Each structure stands twice: as C-alpha cells, then as structure tokens.
Amino acid sequence: MTGAPLAAAVAAPVNLNGPGHYVGWGIFHFSVANVVMVAVIVLALIAALLLPFPKGRDRG
Template sequence: MTAAPTTSVLSAPVDLNHPGHYVHWGVVQISVTNLVVICLMVVVFVAALLLPFPARAA
C-alpha cells in the first residue's frame, strides 16, 4: 500500500523510529535535542543583553 500524497507531505522530515541520543553527566541525563534548544535560548538571551537598543529618532 502506498502513502497518500497528503500523508507524505505531512510526515516528519526525520525518521523518528529509533532511540534518541542522550548526554550523560553523572546523574544528569538530557537528550541532545533538548540540549541544543537550551543552548540556543542562552545564546539569544545573551545577545539580547549585549546588543544595544536602537536609538530613538528625534
């Protein structure tokens, strides 16, 4: 049986039928995906602190 055209379009771009990848630090265990998301949030937060606000037009 073949997949309908809408099913193939809406399917995940990555094969999700395998175990996830995890990072272990002693008792701490976190998935690589969640670690990447947390790192990106920290980068955006630091950029928001360091980048200057645009000057007001007088």
C-alpha cells in the same frame, strides 16, 4: 488520507523521527533536542544583553 500517503505528505525536510540522541554527565541525562532548546534560551539571553539596541531620540 492515512498510512503511506499521509506519512509522505507530513514528511518534514528535517526528519526528527527515528532513534533519539542523548547526552549525559553523571546523573544528568538529556536528549540532544532538549540541550538545543536550553542552548537557544542561553544564546537568546546573551544576545539580548549584548547586542546594541537601536537608539531613539531622548525627550525631557
């Protein structure tokens, strides 16, 4: 399977193909996709630090 049938079969619900999007401040120039990945890291870190951890029974 090559060409059009393959393209149809691997088509994803969210299509990330096509011209990329970029943001920049001064010398900084990032793809939006990379900014999202960094944001995921930051949000995961904040969530891990702030969300309450289920309490277990203390021993000793």
